[in-house]
Amino acid sequence: MGEGVSAAAAVRAGVLARLRGVGGVNGVWEGAGVSAAAPFVLLGDVVASDWSTKDAAGRELRVAVTVRDRGDSPVRAGELAAAVEAAVAGLPRALDGWRVASVVLLRSSVVASGKGAWAAMVNHRVRVLAE
Template sequence: MTAARLHEALAAALAAHPPLAGSVTAVFASPPVRAAAPYALVAEAVVADWSTKDAEGFEARVAVELHDGGEDGARVRALTGAAQAAVAAMPHALGEGWRIVSRGFVRQRIVRTRGEWVGTVEYRVRVLAGG
């Protein structure tokens, strides 16, 4: 398995989480060519081997970006909170025998760049095959 399945699962979890899905125009799994703000983007993960003696696995650093064109950062702060709740509510089973065995919050950052607010929430997710 590649991190693609985890990436898809994250995008699906964000899109299925009512507080977030009801507050953004869309959830993207790759950078959009055009998008109306506010929107969410699951950024590409940094992936490393995390296999054990008896199970294949990987560790991924995943980030969810929330983009907003508002005057202040209030809405993007609320969106980052909703994204955190969506990631926390994700099921452990990813399908095809893969499961999340741990997920840890790493950091959150909110910046204003090129006329928009961008909130980034980053996680370390460890995934193993089997079970």
């Protein structure tokens, strides 16, 4: 059952690798509290719940990604959010002992987060089964 690597760790590593391929950002980081020049991407929580079958261990994971940007308009943040959506949707189907069954966009929104600051939140559901 995903020997040695948890589903959350495998999905986090896979998503992080995909996010590092997103162009137009000054970096990709994990967690909050990053002081970086905008625009940048933050990989937030990866929350796991059981999604097992009779004969296979499985997990459903919620993946939260935030794009932080500055500017007069939310347009660039929205474009970067679309790039994040595509990156996560392209997650490899084999992840360190786990097989990806599905990747579904749950929500994508861009909100003002201060004067001239924007946050695009992109949330996915990833379902995996142990290989």
